[in-house]
Amino acid sequence: MSKPLKIILIVLVSFTMLGSGCYFCGKIALEKMESGIMETKEKVNADVKAWNKQGHTQSETLTEAFRRVKVCSSDFDLPCIIEHKSFLNLSLKNAKPSPNFCKNVPAPLEFTKSISWRTSRCGQLAPDHPMICDKLIDEVQNFCQNKNEQKKK
Known part of the structure; x- marks a missing residue:
């Protein structure tokens, strides 16, 4: 066998082994994440069911979501934030209507109004955690927009 052919074979075998190793490591990591996501989903569903009962x-649901999200370790603790964002989303749909809850809530695509409204609400609800607040408060905007669209139908 010629020297260039040996080098090509060594490189191909090396890449194949490296690719296989990456595939199996990725598969194991995804399986662990999937089980964690399923556990979180079950926990959120149980929390929502108990809360709505x-x-x-x-x-009250909005206040509770902000109370719960304070346990997140930082503004970048995405699994924790997503858990409480899901709680807020699912709980708002089944909560008793609050008078004027959606009053003056701008649609998410009304950028200028949204920034002003979010800044104001986050100053009231979570002045110490503006980034977490911003991630949660969009659930209120989406909820209110969906509610307004249903009224128009």
Whole structure:
């Protein structure tokens, strides 16, 4: 066998082994993440069911979501934030209506109004955690926009 052919074979075998190793490591990591996501989903569904059984209003649900999100370790603790964002989303749908809950809530695509409204609400709800607040408060905007679209139908 010629020297260039040996080098090509060594490189191909090396890349094949490296690719296989990456594939199996990625597969194991995804399986662990999937089980964690499923556990979180089950926990959120149980929390929402228990919360909604108590007959809370939309305003109380918003306050509760912000109370819960304070346990997140930082503004970048995405699994924690997503968990509480899901809680807020699912709980608002089944909460008792609060008077004026969606009053003056701009649609998410009304950028100028949204920035002003979000800044104001986050100053009231979570002045110490503006980044977390911004991630949660969009659930209120989406909820109110969907509610307004359903009224128009």
